[in-house]
Amino acid sequence: xxxxxxxxxxxxxxxxxxxxxxxxxxxxxxxxxxxxxxxxxxxxxxxxxxxxxxxxxxxxxxxxxxxxxxxxxxxxxxxxxxxxxxx
Amino acid sequence: xxxxxxxxxxxxxxxxxxxxxxxxxxxxxxxxxxxxxxxxxxxxxxxxxxxxxxxxxxxxxxxxxxxxxxxxxxxxxxxxxxxxxxxxxxxxxxxxxxxxxxxxxxxxxxxxxxxxxxxxxxxxxxxxxxxxxxxxxxxxxxxxxxxxxxxxxxxxxxxxxxxxxxxxxxxxxxxxxxxxxxxxxxxxxxxxxxxxxxxxxxxxxxxxxxxxxxxxxxxxxxxxxxxxxxxxxxxxxxxxxxxxxxxxxxxxxxxxxxxxxxxxxxxxxxxxxxxxxxxxxxxxxxxxxxxxxxxxxxxxxxxxxxxxxxxxxxxxxxxxxxxxxxxxxxxxxxxxxxxxxxxxxxxxxxxxxxxxxxxxxxxxxxxxxxxxxxxxxxxxxxxxxxxxxxx
Numbered sequence: 308x309x310x311x312x313x314x315x316x317x318x319x320x321x322x323x324x325x326x327x328x329x330x331x332x333x334x335x336x337x338x339x340x341x342x343x344x345x346x347x348x349x350x351x352x353x354x355x356x357x358x359x360x361x362x363x364x365x366x367x368x369x370x371x372x373x374x375x376x377x378x379x380x381x382x383x384x385x386x387x388x389x390x391x392x393x394x
Numbered sequence: 395x396x397x398x399x400x401x402x403x404x405x406x407x408x409x410x411x412x413x414x415x416x417x418x419x420x421x422x423x424x425x426x427x428x429x430x431x432x433x434x435x436x437x438x439x440x441x442x443x444x445x446x447x448x449x450x451x452x453x454x455x456x457x458x459x460x461x462x463x464x465x466x467x468x469x470x471x472x473x474x475x476x477x478x479x480x481x482x483x484x485x486x487x488x489x490x491x492x493x494x495x496x497x498x499x500x501x502x503x504x505x506x507x508x509x510x511x512x513x514x515x516x517x518x519x520x521x522x523x524x525x526x527x528x529x530x531x532x533x534x535x536x537x538x539x540x541x542x543x544x545x546x547x548x549x550x551x552x553x554x555x556x557x558x559x560x561x562x563x564x565x566x567x568x569x570x571x572x573x574x575x576x577x578x579x580x581x582x583x584x585x586x587x588x589x590x591x592x593x594x595x596x597x598x599x600x601x602x603x604x605x606x607x608x609x610x611x612x613x614x615x616x617x618x619x620x621x622x623x624x625x626x627x628x629x630x631x632x633x634x635x636x637x638x639x640x641x642x643x644x645x646x647x648x649x650x651x652x653x654x655x656x657x658x659x660x661x662x663x664x665x666x667x668x669x670x671x672x673x674x675x676x677x678x679x680x681x682x683x684x685x686x687x688x689x690x691x692x693x694x695x696x697x698x699x700x701x702x703x704x705x706x707x708x709x710x711x712x713x714x715x716x717x718x719x720x721x722x723x724x725x726x727x728x729x730x731x732x733x734x735x736x737x738x739x740x741x742x743x744x745x746x747x748x749x750x751x752x753x754x755x756x757x758x759x760x761x762x763x764x765x766x767x768x769x770x771x772x773x774x775x776x777x778x779x780x781x782x783x784x785x
Binding site for chain 1: 528529570571572573574623624627706707709710711712774777778780781782783784
């Protein structure tokens with residue numbers, strides 16, 4: 308899985324579940340999703356879709372606001388989980 | 395008569411004195427007249443109890459959080475409304491202390507709060523948000539030269555007319571999303587509060603919590619640098635739920651004590667013959683113990699999580715679930731205990747002028763499930779349960 312592919316898939320999940328008032332492709336990877344208008348309720352849908360889409364489970368320590376703050380942060384969390392799984 | 399710094403013992407002794415000698419004798423009048431418990435708050439000021447949570451190096455008294463929670467319990471046993479005013483003030487102080495981020499204006503402010511024993515009220519709820527504290531309609535507006543203004547329609551501000559300062563949640567700017575919130579702290583002379591309704595509620599009458607329209611102008615330094623969602627998750631929500639539940643436990647404990655006094659009096663009248671209500675009292679003790687256990691485990695969990703560097707666990711969903719559940723459980727259990735006490739005392743508990751009266755206790759604890767509606771919290775928890783792993 309390349310980083311570009313991961314970021315593209317995250318963008319798709321955010322477009323489907325993030326209920327953002329802005330167009331997801333216009334949002335830089337480091338931009339705050341919460342400042343862009345993602346509600347805490349929508350963030351739960353996003354987390355569920357990410358777990359499903361990437362076949363991972365976010366442990367409790369990762370289920371925090373900051374881990375889902377931006378596309379970049381989500382990508383980092385996913386690659387951390389994928390790296391753990393492949394060890 | 396200052397409280398002992400860094401140790402909770404001297405502080406709590408003084409609080410118990412104030413609860414017994416000032417809050418208790420005024421509790422009935424405060425409730426009947428729905429008036430602010432001015433004597434109790436004045437006594438707390440004289441004991442420097444309003445700056446209990448301010449660290450010593452900032453001019454405060456450095457009392458441990460557990461001691462402040464115990465103070466809410468002690469005050470709650472004597473006057474629920476006084477305890478609620480005290481707790482709400484401490485919630486705002488704790489939020490500032492824990493999220494200072496070296497903001498010099500707020501550091502100076504805490505020194506001033508300690509020196510002048512200033513009382514802080516809060517305007518976190520708002521008309522038009524459906525009871526969701528995580529969203530704001532009102533926004534900070536740039537008024538030029540580093541100045542900001544706002545106007546907020548608050549459906550309720552507890553002791554708003556009696557506070558020195560106000561802690562208000564707002565959108566960061568007029569074009570910010572509803573969830574992009576900050577906290578502004580304003581002094582009485584920087585704002586006008588226009589009351590928008592009356593205050594004649596069922597219970598917690600002394601909190602004096604009608605609605606207000608707040609209009610304020612303030613220098614931008616008076617906006618806390620930390621984002622509200624972080625303050626909310628790490629401090630405001632857990633601390634509110636812990637301090638409130640200590641108050642509810644205090645009220646329920648006094649209702650239980652009155653029921654026990656009733657049964658003992660009956661037992662003394664007919665020695666050798668267990669009074670019929672004695673067994674009901676034993677059932678009631680089980681109910682009270684459940685509440686006690688819930689409240690003390692919530693406090694323990696919070697102090698453990700707060701002691702960790704960076705407090706990472708406090709911002710997890712599991713923590714949110716736990717502290718939300720503490721609020722729901724305690725707010726449902728406290729009126730249940732008070733109603734049980736009424737069952738034990740019978741007509742003597744139902745009458746408002748006996749040593750066994752528990753009407754005020756029952757009415758006061760019935761406010762618990764509305765202070766952030768339990769159904770709204772259930773809605774949040776329902777969503778968190780979909781994703782949290784260990785609950």
